[in-house]
Amino acid sequence: MRHPRRASRDPLQGAAPGARQSRFPGAPALHRLVTGSIAWLAVVCALVGCAALPVDEEPSTVEQALAASEWARASDWGLLGTTPGWRHQRYGSARPTRYGVGEREGRPAVHANSRAGNSTLRLPLGAPVDPALRLAFSWLVPQLNHKADLRDAEIDDAVVRVILTFDGDRDLFRPRDRWLSEIVQLVTGEPMPYATLMYVWDHRYPAGTVVPNPHTDRIRMLVVQSGEEGVGRWNDLERDVAADFRAAFGEAPGRLTGLGLMTDSNNTGESVQAWFGPLVLRPAASPSLAAVPSDKH
Template sequence: MLRHTRTTARHLKRTFMAIAASVLSACASLGPVPGAHLDASDWGQATQLPVAGDGVGPGWHERRVGQRQPTLYRPTQHAGRPALLADSHGGDSLVRVRLQAGEPPAGRLHFSWFTDGLNHDADLADTAVDDAVVRVVLQFDGDRGRFAPRDHRMSELVRLITGEPLPYATLVYVWDPVRPVGTVIKHRRTDRIRKLVVQSGTEGLGRWNDFDRDVAADYRHAFDEAPARLEFIALMTDANNTGRHS
């Protein structure tokens, strides 16, 4: 689930809630799904962002992954907070927003998530079972001329399938059942997707967990370079690889 959000040009304030949410695959084929019910909800109105287009306002959209069963996203209230409930029966889809082109690199990111349980059949380092319980995804622009050959091949494949190239860099905040906080997990198929563990183990289940992250510092920790412009923020719950109900 996803909760209260506010932003300025240099300071992003977001709160995300996930009741068993999961992973973004930047290599997936994405197709648009109507998201008007998100924008009109209390949660959508609370997540004011400098979105692409005119003005500032909600701009979240659901996107499916190929022909896979989608995850169901429903705005709701939880413990007094506007929230987005993600319910996945072996599903695989995401909710995403595109930021304005004039936005500078992100400053601080505030988010909260809530889950009742972790998926212990999953492993974030294994692409065959890399479902996750909660995930907040940041996609950055950058110089794709610096891609390694395999990243160029992956980017062209993604463009053919989705109409969009592979993002220059994707930083994913995750809750891992076993790996310690601060661990960086590289995607096996491309070096341009890296997951950062910000919560570990079972401590914190069944309650809100609040985070305040320095996005630029986290990006440097994960990629060993300074970030360029933040283009997209996405949330995703998937359980397609393990077949679990998240």
């Protein structure tokens, strides 16, 4: 995912010692605030799929195909209630990842093909739902992206991401996140999610590793599969959403507000592809997912 280069100072702080002062008090900080807000807004929208950069008003071909697909019929997110449907979130003029639907080794699937691309399939919810859920999903990756590093903002691409967004008490935001949320709300009319959790498969960090986003700690990645084992075949995973949120953020989750799927390689410039199997959501206490193999990596 493309990020602006890191500034040497926080845009909310004052000028560096020894810097030439403007004759207008506060002008340097205001300048940094205005110029920095654009970059920060791009970061958050690219990561969590907010509406700052609009999707097409009419459903795209892939959105229509998703709605009518075997993958959608095989998925079960009925607990989420009525939703507006999956949307393909592009980011301005950036090259998008190409998403399609079909079948892979007998399993209905969403196919993601990224040639230095970056875009997201997102499912906003009509109303937030209780996060006491188990999420079963699967993915197939022919090859991992060994140039990527989740901890390096310049190359933090991931071949597969399953994304969950949550509501919460924004009064608890740190000053920088509060400022960023207000910018997002002002520009888009849609608040920045209180928290975003991303399940990822990574070649570098072991399963269980939590990687905070370098720009805001309200976005955290949880490595749920690690290394080469499983490459080239379907891998079935089942996650306790609330428990994973606590592990990643150290607090109880708010209500779930959205889901997403993402494959990106724009930072490393690589060509990668992946398949996502159907998504199944059940109450956390439900035994019906016990037959789905949990991640053992």
